[in-house]
């Protein structure tokens with residue numbers, strides 16, 4: 001059996017102490033994935049991420065290094081965006097490449113988009129673009145994907161009765 005590839009995507013505003021609307025931190029979710037991988041007989045867990053210098057990528061990378069020091073069979077696999085070559089599209093290009101490498105599961109930690117016009121012209125509340133794009137691409141590629149959202153995003157969507165059907169729960173992950 002191969003190592004378990006967990007694709008982690010998330011907003012830059014999602015830091016270590018940030019919790020999802022239902023109370024989960026990134027560490028909680030990654031601990032669960034490690035348990036699942038071990039139960040499935042995988043010899044290791046690879047945390048695949050976009051190597052952002054802050055936010056969810058940084059938290060996930062730190063988690064992987066900490067657990068590795070404790071002797072867990074965990075390692076990060078970093079995919080930094082090439083901003084020089086692809087400019088503003090770099091994050092999206094990188095996400096597609098990361099997804100194309102394949103993963104056993106994708107977990108996305110999405111906070112509300114904090115950009116303002118002209119950087120963001122989308123109407124209504126929505127999740128940050130990069131993390132949402134990565135989760136969308138993973139889903140389209142058939143990778144079981146779970147989206148964790150902050151209370152801020154969850155409540156903003158609920159306030160305008162936006163569909164929350166894309167907000168998978170932990171139960172969805174367990175069923176895959």
Ligand SMILES: [Zn+2]
Pocket residue numbers: 113114115120121122126127128129
């Ligand atoms: Zn936006």
